[in-house]
Amino acid sequence: MLDAIRPARHDMRVPRPESGRWAPPHQAHGIDDEPMRALYAQHANALLSFVSRLVGGDRQRAEDIVQETLLRAWRNSDKVDLHGGKTLRPWLITVARRIAIDDYRSDNARPEEVYDVDLNDFSTRDETEHMVRSMTVMEALRELSPPHREILLHTYFYGRTVAQAADLLGLPLGTAKSRVYHGLRALRNQLEQRGVTG
Amino acid sequence: MSGCAEGREELASYALGLLDEPENLLFEAHLAECSGCARELEDILHTVEDLALVARDDGAMAELTAMVEPHPRFVPRESMPEHQPGAARPRVLRRRENAPPSGSPERQAALPAGEMRPRKRPKGSPWRGVRPRTRVDDSPPRRRMPAIVAAAAVLLVSAGLALVLIGPGSKDQNAARAAESPIASASTSPGQRYQNTDPRSGAHVDLVVSGGTFGSRLLVTISKVTGPRRCRLVTVDSTGATEVVSSWLVPASGYGTAANPAPLQLQATSALTVHQIARVEVQHVDPDGRLTVLVAVPIG
Numbered sequence: 001m002l003d004a005i006r007p008a009r010h011d012m013r014v015p016r017p018e019s020g021r022w023a024p025p026h027q028a029h030g031i032d033d034e035p036m037r038a039l040y041a042q043h044a045n046a047l048l049s050f051v052s053r054l055v056g057g058d059r060q061r062a063e064d065i066v067q068e069t070l071l072r073a074w075r076n077s078d079k080v081d082l083h084g085g086k087t088l089r090p091w092l093i094t095v096a097r098r099i100a101i102d103d104y105r106s107d108n109a110r111p112e113e114v115y116d117v118d119l120n121d122f123s124t125r126d127e128t129e130h131m132v133r134s135m136t137v138m139e140a141l142r143e144l145s146p147p148h149r150e151i152l153l154h155t156y157f158y159g160r161t162v163a164q165a166a167d168l169l170g171l172p173l174g175t176a177k178s179r180v181y182h183g184l185r186a187l188r189n190q191l192e193q194r195g196v197t198g
Numbered sequence: 199m200s201g202c203a204e205g206r207e208e209l210a211s212y213a214l215g216l217l218d219e220p221e222n223l224l225f226e227a228h229l230a231e232c233s234g235c236a237r238e239l240e241d242i243l244h245t246v247e248d249l250a251l252v253a254r255d256d257g258a259m260a261e262l263t264a265m266v267e268p269h270p271r272f273v274p275r276e277s278m279p280e281h282q283p284g285a286a287r288p289r290v291l292r293r294r295e296n297a298p299p300s301g302s303p304e305r306q307a308a309l310p311a312g313e314m315r316p317r318k319r320p321k322g323s324p325w326r327g328v329r330p331r332t333r334v335d336d337s338p339p340r341r342r343m344p345a346i347v348a349a350a351a352v353l354l355v356s357a358g359l360a361l362v363l364i365g366p367g368s369k370d371q372n373a374a375r376a377a378e379s380p381i382a383s384a385s386t387s388p389g390q391r392y393q394n395t396d397p398r399s400g401a402h403v404d405l406v407v408s409g410g411t412f413g414s415r416l417l418v419t420i421s422k423v424t425g426p427r428r429c430r431l432v433t434v435d436s437t438g439a440t441e442v443v444s445s446w447l448v449p450a451s452g453y454g455t456a457a458n459p460a461p462l463q464l465q466a467t468s469a470l471t472v473h474q475i476a477r478v479e480v481q482h483v484d485p486d487g488r489l490t491v492l493v494a495v496p497i498g
Contacts, residue, residue, distance in 0.1 A: 072226060079227035091230050097243055102215040105250040131389060131406075134255040137248045141262060153266045156214045157253055181210035188245045196248065 054100045069096040140190035148183030205235040396493035409472040421454020421461035428483040436476045
């Protein structure tokens with residue numbers, strides 16, 4: 001079954017500099033210095049404050065996500081206009097958001113350390129809220145048609161690519177892709193009916 | 199539904215992280231040129247965020263797996279090795295909202311903590327509004343609990359113990375939740391909640407147990423404990439083996455008492471997995487080292 005595991009998706013993470021100073025990761029990867037530096041200068045701070053909120057103020061995680069986002073922009077530089085500040089910003093925000101969500105899903109490898117938290121102010125609000133919200137999403141998933149539920153389980157929840165899931169379920173690739181899309185949309189509608197609009 | 203016809207099926211797979219790297223880059227290039235797809239992606243990412251919560255909730259995953267017809271070539275996610283090498287990077291400190299160490303220049307460089315996620319809960323409750331409740335006749339019908347929770351409830355009820363699971367929040371809470379990003383500040387599955395009051399000591403424990411690959415995390419709120427005394431928090435597995443995960447001194451005024459209404463809230467981690475923990479105990483340690491159980495909470 002090992003061969004069915006999908007390949008790593010985030011292969012572009014760059015080690016943080018030892019000094020802890022946050023700088024473009026240029027030399028290490030043979031990346032052309034100048035455009036990357038310009039990207040950082042123009043977007044890093046705004047992106048960082050956006051991503052920081054997404055990840056609950058975890059600065060290091062936010063920096064990693066911003067770094068990966070800017071690298072993706074750089075990698076797409078033939079298509080993405082690196083100098084078009086106005087058009088590039090929304091692209092960066094959306095791409096950063098997707099990375100942050102995906103990162104969240106797959107990271108449970110370490111206990112959360114909260115030793116700088118004032119115990120009197122500490123609350124388990126996040127955990128209980130997450131649990132309640134997860135229950136609401138489960139309700140919505142129960143209302144999906146079986147094919148929609150199945151494709152989401154076999155792709156997203158079990159970490160397979162669409163092609164792997166299509167193969168497993170004996171579906172043409174196009175059908176599987178279409179089901180992923182319509183399944184996700186149907187779930188969105190179910191959640192909207194439950195007042196969860198994000 | 200504003201995505202373009204060509205892009206939108208790829209869009210869902212991209213949002214869910216189901217594409218390989220070349221496909222990701224291709225879609226991101228398309229994204230830069232197609233405002234319809236950009237809008238729809240923005241929208242659908244909310245739902246992906248919600249799915250991420252389910253993916254990290256062991257109970258929900260168990261139920262979801264049971265809902266789908268088993269397949270001969272079926273491998274649950276847990277049994278697969280990490281597919282993302284970057285995911286386990288070391289994290290020195292995981293900070294929570296509103297809790298920057300004062301004066302830290304690094305924290306000041308980030309957003310002011312107060313602006314990150316404004317408090318929306320009334321103060322004064324340790325659970326900030328999501329209160330455990332017992333079932334009352336005029337409450338809305340209880341949703342079907344995940345099988346694992348239902349099993350725990352049956353066990354506990356038959357043992358004559360009180361188990362209260364949180365129900366759906368009020369409308370206001372739902373609205374408040376919807377306004378917040380669910381991906382903020384947690385690194386474990388959402389977990390299950392348990393509570394119990396010891397009839398003799400009167401001590402009360404409210405507990406959330408969540409699992410991670412490191413074992414489990416316990417979020418504990420303790421009240422109706424008088425002081426002064428020495429206490430410890432212990433996990434007990436099914437063989438009766440114990441592990442002390444925390445210890446502390448209770449002040450003379452106690453916790454959650456008339457003299458000191460504030461409960462004690464603490465967090466501990468255990469190398470035991472959620473399924474290995476049979477119960478969690480708060481024990482009193484007398485000056486000679488003898489132990490008395492103040493309150494025990496069975497874990498389903």
